[in-house]
Amino acid sequence: MYHxxxxxxxxxxxxxxxxxxxxDLSIFVYMEFFPEDLQAYIEDHTEPESDLLQQINRETHLxxxxxxxxxxxxxxxxxxxxxxxxxPKNVLEIGTYTGYAALCLAEGLSHGGKLVTxxxxxxxxxRTRKYFAQSGYADQIEMIVGNAxxxxxxLNQNWDLVFIDADKENYGNYxxxxxxxxxxxxxxxxxxxxxxxxxxxxxxxxKDTEALRDFNDKVHMDxxxxxxxxxxxxxxxxxxxx
Ligand SMILES: C[S@@+](CC[C@H](N)C(=O)[O-])C[C@H]1O[C@@H](n2cnc3c(N)ncnc32)[C@H](O)[C@@H]1O
Numbered sequence: 001m002y003h004x005x006x007x008x009x010x011x012x013x014x015x016x017x018x019x020x021x022x023x024d025l026s027i028f029v030y031m032e033f034f035p036e037d038l039q040a041y042i043e044d045h046t047e048p049e050s051d052l053l054q055q056i057n058r059e060t061h062l063x064x065x066x067x068x069x070x071x072x073x074x075x076x077x078x079x080x081x082x083x084x085x086x087x088p089k090n091v092l093e094i095g096t097y098t099g100y101a102a103l104c105l106a107e108g109l110s111h112g113g114k115l116v117t118x119x120x121x122x123x124x125x126x127r128t129r130k131y132f133a134q135s136g137y138a139d140q141i142e143m144i145v146g147n148a149x150x151x152x153x154x155l156n157q158n159w160d161l162v163f164i165d166a167d168k169e170n171y172g173n174y175x176x177x178x179x180x181x182x183x184x185x186x187x188x189x190x191x192x193x194x195x196x197x198x199x200x201x202x203x204x205x206x207k208d209t210e211a212l213r214d215f216n217d218k219v220h221m222d223x224x225x226x227x228x229x230x231x232x233x234x235x236x237x238x239x240x241x242x
Contacts, residue, residue, distance in 0.1 A: 090115075094118055
């Protein structure tokens with residue numbers, strides 16, 4: 001177990017995020033790499049969320065299942081600053097959910113740039129499209145509803161930046177599908193690669209944990225990319241195509 005009590009306390013006390021019943025607590029548990037005071041200091045010294053991102057964060061926690069899937073304040077700002085550094089023309093996100101990370105990545109788009117985001121959850125798409133419409137990026141974001149494995153091969157794009165954040169079992173598959181579409185120097189970011197620390201717990205043999213271990217090993221061995229694993233939130237694997 002990894003600081004479960006500390007994490008629960010912290011998430012409940014985070015402004016704008018409410019846990020309405022005791023049972024809700026279980027869905028907020030994820031690993032924190034730093035003690036609570038250091039984590040608070042890090043967030044205090046990180047640009048705050050915009051009003052819209054704060055609204056998405058809050059409403060997702062209040063009204064949507066599995067709100068821990070949302071990237072959140074710190075990781076969102078990391079995605080934004082990386083996107084600004086890359087200044088991409090073409091971004092692909094695999095796993096939209098309520099659009100939080102898509103909007104963070106869109107902040108760095110170069111003039112006339114475009115972000116395509118894919119999710120197979122049609123029900124959620126109404127809420128997500130509403131958030132995109134409220135943002136200043138509505139004309140630059142294309143949301144596709146469907147199975148990412150079927151859709152990616154149909155996208156005839158030269159990606160500058162790809163964010164992999166959908167079903168963990170398919171991470172290796174998504175890497176294979178996007179690597180040839182990624183321009184040399186382009187970046188792939190894959191979320192949740194530490195999987196709350198389960199990645200190094202040999203007793204955890206569930207299919208998602210095994211798939212993430214396979215993914216991390218696969219990309220680490222792949223000579224087409226430079227890799228660095230950032231211990232941010234649940235772990236971000238950053239890959240640069242050589
Ligand atoms: C972790 S959430 C994405 C969070 C979002 N990137 C963010 O940070 O705000 C994962 C999403 O992937 C979607 N998903 C899962 N399997 C998928 C698949 N095969 N094709 C497309 N989307 C999928 C789920 O519906 C879910 O909304």
